[in-house]
Amino acid sequence: MAIYSFWIFDRHLGNCIFDREWTLKSNQSSGTTNSKLNEDTAKLLYGMVFSLRSISQKLSGEGSHNEIRTISTGKYRAHILCTASGLWFVLLSDLKQEDLSHVLRYLYSEIYVKTVVHNWFSPVDFAESDSEKRGQGFRKIRNRNFLASVERFLGPMVN
Amino acid sequence: MSANSASISASSAGPKKSLKTFGDDIWKNKTAKINAELFTLTYGSIVSQLCTDFERDFKKVNSQLYAMGYNIGVRLIEDFLARTALPRCDSLAQTSEVISKCAFKIFLNVTPQVGNWSNNKDAFSLFLDENPLSDFVELPMDAAKELWYSNILCGVLRGALEMVQMDCDVWFVNDVLRGGQSTEMRVKLNRIMKDEIPAGED
Amino acid sequence: MGDSGLASEVNEHQRLQLQFQLFQESLPKVDETIYRMLLNEAVPLAISVEKSLTHHKEDATGQLEAELDSKLALESQQGDASHKLLKDYLAADQDQQTRIKTRLENIGFQLGQKLSQLLIFSNNPNLSFKDMDLLSVMKFVCRDVWKQVFGKQIDNLKTNHRGTFYLLDYNYKPIEPFTLEEDLSDQEQKLIEPFLHVPCGMIRGVLASLGFEKEGQVTCQATLVDPPDSKQAGAGTFTKSVSFNVQVLVGR
Numbered sequence: 001m002a003i004y005s006f007w008i009f010d011r012h013l014g015n016c017i018f019d020r021e022w023t024l025k026s027n028q029s030s031g032t033t034n035s036k037l038n039e040d041t042a043k044l045l046y047g048m049v050f051s052l053r054s055i056s057q058k059l060s061g062e063g064s065h066n067e068i069r070t071i072s073t074g075k076y077r078a079h080i081l082c083t084a085s086g087l088w089f090v091l092l093s094d095l096k097q098e099d100l101s102h103v104l105r106y107l108y109s110e111i112y113v114k115t116v117v118h119n120w121f122s123p124v125d126f127a128e129s130d131s132e133k134r135g136q137g138f139r140k141i142r143n144r145n146f147l148a149s150v151e152r153f154l155g156p157m158v159n
Numbered sequence: 160m161s162a163n164s165a166s167i168s169a170s171s172a173g174p175k176k177s178l179k180t181f182g183d184d185i186w187k188n189k190t191a192k193i194n195a196e197l198f199t200l201t202y203g204s205i206v207s208q209l210c211t212d213f214e215r216d217f218k219k220v221n222s223q224l225y226a227m228g229y230n231i232g233v234r235l236i237e238d239f240l241a242r243t244a245l246p247r248c249d250s251l252a253q254t255s256e257v258i259s260k261c262a263f264k265i266f267l268n269v270t271p272q273v274g275n276w277s278n279n280k281d282a283f284s285l286f287l288d289e290n291p292l293s294d295f296v297e298l299p300m301d302a303a304k305e306l307w308y309s310n311i312l313c314g315v316l317r318g319a320l321e322m323v324q325m326d327c328d329v330w331f332v333n334d335v336l337r338g339g340q341s342t343e344m345r346v347k348l349n350r351i352m353k354d355e356i357p358a359g360e361d
Numbered sequence: 362m363g364d365s366g367l368a369s370e371v372n373e374h375q376r377l378q379l380q381f382q383l384f385q386e387s388l389p390k391v392d393e394t395i396y397r398m399l400l401n402e403a404v405p406l407a408i409s410v411e412k413s414l415t416h417h418k419e420d421a422t423g424q425l426e427a428e429l430d431s432k433l434a435l436e437s438q439q440g441d442a443s444h445k446l447l448k449d450y451l452a453a454d455q456d457q458q459t460r461i462k463t464r465l466e467n468i469g470f471q472l473g474q475k476l477s478q479l480l481i482f483s484n485n486p487n488l489s490f491k492d493m494d495l496l497s498v499m500k501f502v503c504r505d506v507w508k509q510v511f512g513k514q515i516d517n518l519k520t521n522h523r524g525t526f527y528l529l530d531y532n533y534k535p536i537e538p539f540t541l542e543e544d545l546s547d548q549e550q551k552l553i554e555p556f557l558h559v560p561c562g563m564i565r566g567v568l569a570s571l572g573f574e575k576e577g578q579v580t581c582q583a584t585l586v587d588p589p590d591s592k593q594a595g596a597g598t599f600t601k602s603v604s605f606n607v608q609v610l611v612g613r
Contacts, residue, residue, distance in 0.1 A: 084247040125442065191392070204475070
């Protein structure tokens with residue numbers, strides 16, 4: 001399959017509340033989780049999706065929500081799911097994967113909802129004050145059910 | 160990234176009839192169910208305990224029910240969106256239809272009537288003919304004057320709407336439990352919370 | 362001759378079963394998710410009430426009252442987020458934690474009483490309340506009550522036949538998704554405690570409504586346990602097993 005990385009941004013725009021990058025195709029436990037090293041990449045990725053999304057909504061005119069689904073470059077494809085609650089689930093994959101929307105849906109409804117939303121130990125709002133909004137947030141999803149579920153689901157798709 | 164306006168507006172949440180069918184279908188097929196009576200009893204026990212805790216200061220009970228509802232609402236919205244995959248609504252009118260035909264239907268299996276629109280269309284009422292929270296409930300005299308028994312619903316709506324960037328006030332106007340003609344919740348949109356602009360982009 | 366008599370008895374029972382099932386299915390329903398959320402949010406609620414009662418005592422000026430009176434207070438009604446209130450629980454002192462526990466147990470107790478009334482009058486052909494001894498009542502809790510509230514029965518009931526019972530639920534649903542980060546498992550254990558007060562109260566409430574209502578006659582404690590090997594969840598499920606330990610003083 002070849003998934004490279006998985007990112008979640010929340011509605012406090014620019015706040016990346018989860019990132020998981022796989023570095024070795026052959027090893028599904030390689031790579032980083034919620035790493036400071038990914039901060040810059042997260043901001044760039046966020047910026048790219050934000051800009052293209054806002055332009056395409058302007059192009060499609062008043063009163064409709066036209067959501068970006070994929071962005072392809074010469075080397076990779078980004079797959080995006082935007083929820084009405086402002087969450088963005090983003091997967092970066094090789095070009096062979098044309099449509100991973102079902103994977104994103106599963107990540108949202110079977111993993112995020114089950115292990116974050118239905119988990120009373122976890123926040124649903126990861127910005128705890130105004131200073132943590134607008135991309136300045138730093139809190140991440142770290143609960144072990146979520147992390148383990150992501151590994152179990154996406155791990156096999158890494159190679 | 161083609162921009163075909165005609166096909167786009169056709170594919171956005173369609174006429175009222177399809178929302179109703181949509182909501183009904185999810186209730187029938189994608190919902191695990193429990194007996195409503197159990198729900199009524201549980202909620203009743205909670206309200207009762209609050210009345211004891213606050214020594215029948217019903218304003219405080221109302222407030223606490225609202226806060227409880229808010230905390231549920233901010234979570235429930237994700238469950239709702241994951242199940243329905245609905246996009247953000249284009250208007251308050253569409254929002255009212257989604258609340259009535261999808262949200263109330265899927266979670267409580269009731270479909271409140273939407274009505275009593277304000278002149279500038281920024282507020283509407285939900286009329287609940289049936290309310291599983293309050294089935295067979297009778298309020299004692301003092302409570303009937305001040306308690307909004309189902310106030311948790313106001314909090315739930317407020318919390319859920321806030322997560323989709325709608326800053327609304329939600330409150331009860333009338334309740335059959337208090338001797339009113341109907342059970343009526345009012346929803347008023349204060350403002351659409353603009354999507355925050357990332358720092359550095361403005 | 363004897364056969365046909367037995368057969369018709371069995372058929373009658375089956376008919377009643379089917380009738381009961383159809384009746385149950387025809388009852389009004391609501392979504393299970395909101396029920397679970399209502400039960401779960403009761404815990405932060407109890408904590409929030411405790412905070413509010415404590416503040417009120419400390420606030421001599423009565424400013425809190427005035428705040429609540431105005432409609433602007435709609436915003437302040439929002440209070441703290443659920444997970445924040447749980448953190449407050451950890452910081453609370455023993456007395457506060459006890460009061461929170463009592464509050465939750467009372468909710469459960471009331472629920473248990475009302476629920477058993479409901480189930481008694483439901484014409485369930487499997488239940489006969491005429492000669493219910495303690496063991497039958499406990500079985501009623503394990504099968505009928507648990508099925509109603511949690512969608513499944515208790516997995517194992519152990520007793521010493523002298524008033525001590527262990528009700529084992531190897532996959533207690535309401536708290537299944539509750540986890541923290543990897544290295545906070547102690548906190549996790551402590552935070553799960555308040556979520557078990559409502560079911561404990563519920564068990565006592567059922568027993569009280571079926572004759573075991575003397576003060577202090579029934580106590581119920583819940584603890585997390587490891588599931589038996591045969592029930593070990595497959596990799597990647599996060600079940601939580603709970604043992605409800607019920608002591609009933611019999612005799613006299």
